[in-house]
Amino acid sequence: MALSKEYNEKLADEKEGLTYRDPIGELIREHEKKGGFDNLQGRGEPLSKEYLQNDTFDTLLKRNGFVPSWVRLQREIREELEKVLNQQLYKKASEHRIKKEISKINKKIRRYNQLCPTPGLQRCLIEIDSIQGQYENWR
Known part of the structure; x- marks a missing residue:
């Protein structure tokens, strides 16, 4: 509730009201500032070759047994x-x-x-x- 109030106030403060807003991105950045991503597994390690060579979305779907x-x-x-x-x-x-x-x-x-x-x-x-x-x- 407080987040939507903050968001609405920010939006009201815009001069023209036409500026693109990214509420999800703002939440992610805020979480990052608070250290919410500091203890994630693999943090600071390079991405695997498999991750870089394949379509990550397809790999994730296959690994979890999704069939179209x-x-x-x-x-x-x-x-x-x-x-x-x-x-x-x-x-x-x-x-x-x-x-x-x-x-x-x-x-x-x-x-x-x-x-x-x-x-x-x-x-x-x-x-x-x-x-x-x-x-x-x-x-």
Whole structure:
């Protein structure tokens, strides 16, 4: 509460009110002045080669097991497509049932195509006549 009051007073003191304010940056600088960062692990040591060579954000996400939703959906589609292919090859399901499963998979492919980051990663819808060839494209 006191911080917002201080911030509002500083803002009111500005002559034109158009100056860029960075309240988060101000909080960080204030914390630094008070010594809040003095006892951090690794302070004063050089950054590792891994840190300097890689995208830190990507590394952090991977280390913590984050998987983008479009990648999770891609894996899910691949697994479901494999099941349908096995049903077709070993005649474990009727053609009607296989068409129904393909329809569900195609719905997920449409969603996948909306989520994936570049058009080059988008995939075609599955057709019953060429499931095996299309499955190879998903591997």
